[in-house]
Amino acid sequence: YERSLAIREKALGPEHPDVATSLNNLAELFRATGDYARARPLFERSLANMEKALGPEHPNVATSLNNLAALFDDTGDYARARPLYERSLAIREKALGPEHPDVADSLNDLAALFYITGDYARARPLYERSLAIREKALGPEHPSLAYILAGLAATNAAGGELDTALPMLHRAIAVATPERLDALLQAEDALRRVHARAGHPELAILWGKRAVNTMQARRAGVAGLERETQRLFVESNRGTYTALADLLVAQGRIEEAQVVLQMLKEHELRDGFLRSDAKDPRSTRIELTGLERSSFARFYELREQQAALGAERRALEIKRKLGAASATDLARLEEITTRLFPELQAAMVGFLGSLNERVLAQRRPGQEVTNVKATATRLRRAVLELARSEPDSAAVGLQYYAMDDRLSIILTTPGAPPLAREVPISRQRLNEQVTRLRVLLNTAGASADERPLKQVLAELYAAMVAPIRADLEAAGARTLMVAAYDVLRYVPVAALTDGTRYLVEDFAVVSFSDSAFQLPGDSSAPEWRVAGLGLTQPIEAEGLSALPQVRAELQGILQQPGIQGQPWLDQQFNRDRLSAVLTAQRFNVLHIASHFVFTAGRPDASRLYLGDRSPLSLAEVAAQDMRFDGFDLVTFSACESAIGGGRDSHGQEMESLGAKVQNQGAQAVMATLWKVYDESTAKFMQEFYRLRAQPGTNKAEALRATQLEFIQGKVRRSSAKAYTHVYFWAPFVLMGNWR
Structure with missing residues (x-):
């Protein structure tokens, strides 16, 4: 699309209608994949070109209007979308006539807008008219009918007419050929909603x-x-x-x-x-359960037949267009189109119509679901393995995910099936709480009044911990492996409080990633040999301040009893040095004290600054397949590590860092949830490494013990004031093998 646009702009000029077509096509790609920011200016430019070149009443202008309206529709800006849809419909009816298939498209899109805004009385006649036009123009078996049928069925279901909705959705599934994934997805998801609503x-x-x-x-x-x-x-x-x-x-x-x-x-x-x-x-x-597979076996048989006939029909149509089709080919094409395909679709509709009764008859109240082929998740396997190999850790798994109107918590323990608790708090409210927390920590930092900060932490405790606190105590839990989703990944779980105690005062808290293929394995190396890499200088172009305490941080770590290693600072810490450290096999801990800046979803723009102040992007780490094999821990003691941010950020950048480094060989990763204070971080890291070097202490225990020392005021600033504020001790996140 981009190459086509460039060629047309150069050959025809930037305002030619063909350029507008290329702009529209590229914009449609971005819209379909959810990249609305890049789609909108392309749609707007395409519309302007079309109107100027062809006049305001041309059908191509209607197409541009419809596509721009669809973008506003997708982003929830219905007030802007509706007049564009209505103008597009008026142009098409006038220019093409009321029975043209393009008119059906405009009717369908306008109906969908009314449906999503709850105006079912206006949506239904538009869907019905769109369906009638399409059926008349293309026949009752055409795959494009699936979109309209799904929309009309959803409208009827929303109005309480479930009996009419289901046959329409069954027909939508039947006419949507296997390659029409968008239509299939829309119909299947609509069936999920209709059946959920029907109980x-x-x-x-x-x-x-x-x-x-x-x-x-x-x-x-x-x-x-x-x-x-x-x-x-x-x-x-x-x-x-x-x-x-x-x-x-x-x-x-x-x-x-x-x-x-x-x-x-x-x-x-x-x-x-x-x-x-x-x-x-x-x-x-x-995977489907045994009952689901047996119930759906006929569906898959019909789908395979449909796919085979579809492929044969496409091949015959190509031969016909090329003038290479024999009389036998043409007869076969006619047979597929007029008899075999309609028969298959009728069989599909009949099967789906009887599916409800058979599934409901097979699943009686109290009957257990059996024969689920899906293997245990990585979290489940980790909990079971740790119960066997390190029972004293009493490790359990906690998963958090938010729906529109509630938070679901799944607790995985070794001695029982997973259990779930649902908390009546909306996703919007959780997002507001997490956003407020991040603002307090990232803007005010250690100067933030702890009262509003503790209030937010207590509210999150009430939602995330209080509902399962009794379950944790019943399980005898001591170590919490937390797998959070969405913005909950930004929550410093260790700092959640009931108003009197922080969670870390009762449990060790570590992060678990479902996407890291390594599970907590053997205990970590008895003696740590640390490669310390650091940057002390500012990055002026980025507005990143100097890190004067990095030198003391690395020196302090290497002076701890039981710790060996070597530091490299500033110009000594370059790409060659990093490569040499990764391949030397002399070290089993990599400690990087430098700026790490994240851009949500952009590994090419997310970068670590080396000591010579050159950036190393995560995309380069992946492309060069940098290996961290043999490293028991990789620490990013970085000013901006794992913080990411932005409107579209959901914490995946922090988890991605840990998962990426683990999947390239490291056992564990430590990073920070917000911008950390240089001096306190140096002291925190020195104490963490000192405690970890003590016999029998694993990484999770050392992290918890360090956090407790900060909470209890045992670690003090140069001004003799203690580092008890949450800002100083709570940002550190341990991911991966915490043993």
Whole structure:
């Protein structure tokens, strides 16, 4: 698209209608993948070109209007979208006539706007008229009918007419050929919503799984696009995954929900930073239970037949267009089009119509779901392994994910099935609390009044810990492995408080990533040999201040009993030195004290500054396949490490850093959640390494003990004032093998 646009602009001039077409095509790609910021100016320029070259009443202008309206529609700006849709419809009716297929498109899009804004009375007649036009022009079996049928069915369901909605959705599934993934996804997700509304959770889950697997296949189609475009695509479709997980949790099918959440986490982080990893989560699928597989067997048979006939029909149509089709070929094409395809679609509709009764009859109240083929998640395997190899740690897993109207918490313990707790707090409220917390910590820092800070931490404790506190105590938990989703990844869980005690005073708290392929393994190396790399100078172009305490930080670490190693500062810390350290096999800990700046979803722009002040991007780390094999811990004691930020940031950049370094060989990673104070961080790191060097102390215990010393006022500033403020001790996050 970009090359086509460049050629046309150069050959035809920037205002030619063909240039407008190229602009529109590129904008459509960005819109389809959720990259609205890049799509909008292209749509607007395309519209302006069309109006100037062809006049305001031309059908091509209507197309540009419709596409720009769709962008506003996608972003929730319905007030701007509606007049554009209405103008597009008026132009098309006048220029093309009221029965033209393009008029049906405008009617469908305007109907969808009314549906999403709750105006079902206006949406329904527009959908019905659009469907009638399409059926008359293209026939009742055309794949494009799937979109209209799904929209009309959803409108009827919203109005309480479930009996009419289901046959329409069954027909939508039948006419949507396998390559029409968008249409399939829309119809499958609509069936999930309709059955959930009708009180049929088994069928809602079945269609939710179908929708997730269709999304998996659809994601493969954007695999070659820019990482930011892929990230936005996943972000705009995350509801497909979370809605299924929510249904599964509500039915007590916690382990299946955990598999879905692991898939979502893998997608978020791969499309942000992990794209070079060999294992591609786009190939994974959510498994059906035994009952679901047996119920759906006929569906897959019909789908395979439909796919085979579709491929044969496309090949015959190409031969016909090239004038190479024989009489036998033409007869076969006619047979497929007029008899075989309609028969298959009728069989599909009949099967789906009987599916409801069969599934509901098979799933009686109290009957357990069996034969789930999905393997245990990495979190589950980690909890079980730690119960065997290090029972004294009493490790449990905690997963947090927010729905629109509630927070779901999943607790994984070694001696029982996972359990779930649901908290009636909205995603919006959680986002507001986390945003307020981040503002307090990132703007005021240590000067922030601790009263409003503790208030937010107490509110988050009430939502995230209080509902499962009794469960943790019943399980005898001592170590919490936290896997959070969305903005909850920014929460310093160790600092959550009930008003009297911080959580870390009762538990060691570590971070667990579903996308890191390594699990907590053997105990870490008995003696640490540390390669210390640091930057003390400012990066003026970035506005990054000097880090004068880095020298003392590295020297203090290397002076601790039981710690050996060597430091390299400033000009000594360059690319060659980093490469030599990674390959020397002399060290088992890499400690980097420098600025690490994140840009959400942009590994090419997320960068570590080396001692010679040159940037090293995460994209380069991936492209050069920098290996961290043999390192028990990689510490980013960095001014800006793991903080990211921005409107579209959901904490995935912090988790991606840890997962990326682990997947390239490291056992564990330590980073920070916000901009840290140079002097206190130096003291924190020295104390952490000192405590870890003591016999029998693992990384998680050393981290907790260091945090407790800060809380208790045992570590003081040069001014003799203690570092008790949350800002000083809570940003440190330990990811991976904490043993």
